[in-house]
Amino acid sequence: MPAPPLLILEDIRFTLGNAPLLAGAALQVSPGERLALVGRNGSGKSTLLRIAAGELEPEGGTRFLQPGATLRTLPQEPDLSAHARVWDAVQAGLGPADDPHRARWLLEQLGLTGEEAPARLSGGEARRAALAAALAPQPDILLLDEPTNHIDLPAIEWLEAELAAFRGALVMISHDRRFLERLSRATLWLDRGATRRLEQGFAAFEEWRERLLAEEExxxxxxxxxxxxxxxxxxxxxxxxxxxxxxxxxxxxxxxxxxxxRVKPQGQVKLEAAEAERGGSLVIAAEAVTKSWGGRAVVRGFSTRILKGDRVGIVGRNGAGKTTLLKLLTGALAPDSGSVRLGANLAMASLDQMRATLDPAATLAETLTEGRGDQVWVGGRPRHVIGYMQDFLFAPEQARTPVGRLSGGERGRLMLARALAAPSNLLVLDEPTNDLDLETLDLLEEMLADYAGTVLVVSHDRDFLDRVCTSVVMSEGEGRWQEYAGGYTDMLAQRGAGVTAPPRPPSAPAPAPARPAEAPRAAPARKLGFKERHALETLPAAMERLGQEIAVLRRWLSDPELYARDPKGFAAKSAALAEREAKLAEAEEEWLRLEMLREELEG
Known part of the structure; x- marks a missing residue:
């Protein structure tokens, strides 16, 4: 008989300040679970995860962790400062039965040696070290809070593959739509202090949420x-x-x-960029720009013309020189050779990825007004700071809250509020999606679509790049950069490879065709057999049916009194759940194998 749920939270209540943050929230994690935890910034997702991890005591409700079950967590802001080396931090989480060789292998895969000092790590390196510490013990439950923040696309794609093969249960908070769509099989929505569960992955969440809100309306x-x-x-x-x-x-x-x-749904963020005086159609012209650091070419002979209204994404590995290229294009850094010409009447507003310009001791209102009264100048017009704060979902009582006490997502919204208040016709965004919730991301994308100026953006969020960019500048290695039309997916199609692999050789000459007399007889083309085609057509319906049966069985087993009332029924339903979950996993693997085979044969 399979084990019951590994972790159960029921009727969790938690108050932050004078407002209830969690009011009857619930969470249930079964073996092998793949659960996306979603909700607005400030809704209490990270708090619920900390309560699940046992790091925070709720004011009410119950937490049950199956005896003997192991649990590890990746916090939103990892702190490894208690250790002298990264290896010490990773080793501290290993149990007697855990394999230290796996920990070494994970560090190597994530580009670390283990000898690094935590105090000298960048944001991305600290995240990689914390990932290694969480993954090394292979726990029964892994809680991940924004695992893709500050790491590059190769690391994100590696992490997706590692988590897909992970045998334990996953609970994930992330703003990365593609990451959640690929890994989740169920979704838990935290809204106004309560939770609602969808027995489908994140791909189905937004349509389901809209139906619920429409019914509520x-x-x-x-x-x-x-x-x-x-x-x-x-x-x-x-x-x-x-x-x-x-x-x-x-x-x-x-x-x-x-x-x-009735607790009304939170309002929507009102994002609107203040536009400056319009300049000419040419915004940036770069000719054969080169820049080296320490004898290594970071940018080599790059040329581009960026016009008004362009949305240019800059993509590459961490350390490839994305921020250097951004500074060269905006005139913040002089090239070693080549030239950069900026357009007339250029007014630039920028957002830095590390939120380094925020003073943690300053209040939210002081940050927006720069300490001058209670007015914010937006597009040359004064607005009261409270009204402008509310546009970005900050409550009036948060005006005196120190920035250091805001969540990561709230600091991201604050940076956006400050950047968008300044009149501009050029927006420079360095990792703008870090820590933002999905609703704010949607509205940021809409604002960028309506913005009359030009946008330069560095991002590792593939979905965001697809939705926003008109072109993508990709690092090809050794200081070479290439511009591709369209978003990230269009770049993949044109380049023939992602960030993790070298590009397809450009226009390589085709070999001369052999003479007909010497040409060997071609083997007959391989095609899908009848059974393979039939399986490919019928497996999706079978997987959907299994998913529905699993959802029904889980609802039965979630009854805490079922075992006491009907032990035999509990055992039968538990066995049926395990059988159907195994069948679903087998069906998913077979469908994926056949679909990849079909694409290979048809390609």
Missing amino acids: REAHKLGRQIAREEHWLRHGVSARRKRNMRRVAELEALRAARRA
Whole structure:
């Protein structure tokens, strides 16, 4: 009989300040679970994960971890400062039965030796070290809070493959849509302090969420109409009869109380960039630009012309020189050779990836007003700081909150608020998607689509690059950079390879065809057999059916009283769940094998 859920959180309550952050939240993690935990910045996702890890005590509710189950966590901001070397930090998490050779192998795969001093690590290197520490013990449950932040595309793709092969349960918080779509099989939505679960991966989440919110809106509309009818009766019916029907008056008050008690969905972020005086159509012209550091060419002979309205993404490994190229193009850094010409009337606003320009001791209001009164200048016009804060989903009472106490996502929103207030016709964004929630990302993408100026963006978020960019500048190695039309997926198609592999040789001459007399007889083309084609067509429906059966069985087994009430039924349903999960995994692997075979044969 398979083991029951490894981790159960029920009716979790937690208050931050005067507002309830979690109000009846629940989380259940079964063996082999692949769960995406989603919700707005500040909704309590990281807090719920810390409670699940046992690092934080809730004010109410229960936490149960199966005896003997191992759990490891990757925090949003890893702190390895207690150790002299990275290897010490990784080794500290290993148990007696864990393999230290695996830990060494993980560090090597992530580009570290283990001898690095944690205090001297960059943000990406600290994240890689923390990943190695979390993955090395191969725990039963792995909790990941923004695992793709500050790491490059090769590391993200390696991590996806490693987690796909991971046998334990995964609970993931991430803003990276593609990462969640590839790895999740269920989704937990944390909204207004409560959780709702979808027994499908993240790819189905947004449509499901919109259906729930639409249904909620209909219920609120019906409640409003009912209140209007009762108020009409109260005004006209009571006076006509000269006698109050106290039951109906009480019902009306109950309806009003129900509407007051309803927690409304949070508002949407209002992103709008203040535009400066329009310049000419040419924004940046770079001719044969070269830059070297320490004898190594970071940029070699790069040329480009960037026009008004272009959205240019810069992509490459960490250390390839993306930030150096960005500084060369914006005139912040002089090239060793070549030239960079900037357009007329250029007004630039920038966002740095490390949020380094934020003073942790300053309050939120002081950061936006630069310490001058209570007005923010947006597009040359004054706005009260509280109103501008609310556009970015900050509550009025947060005005005096020190920046150091904000979550990573809230600091990201604050940086956006400050950058977008400055009049500009050129936006320079260095890793703008780090720590942002998915709704804010959607609105940032819409704002960039409506922005009349030009955008330069460094990002490792493949979905964001696809949605925003008109061209992508890719590092080809040894200081060479190449520009490709379209987004990240278009770059892959043109280049013939991703960031992890060298590009296809450009226009290599085709070998001369052999003479007909010497040409060997071609072997017959391999095609999918009848059974393979039939399996490819029928497996998706079978996988969907298995998924539905698994969801039903999990709902049965989530009843905490089932075992005491019906031990045999509990055992039978547990065995059925294990059988169907094994069949689903087998079907998914077979469908993936056949689909890859089909693409190979048809390609």
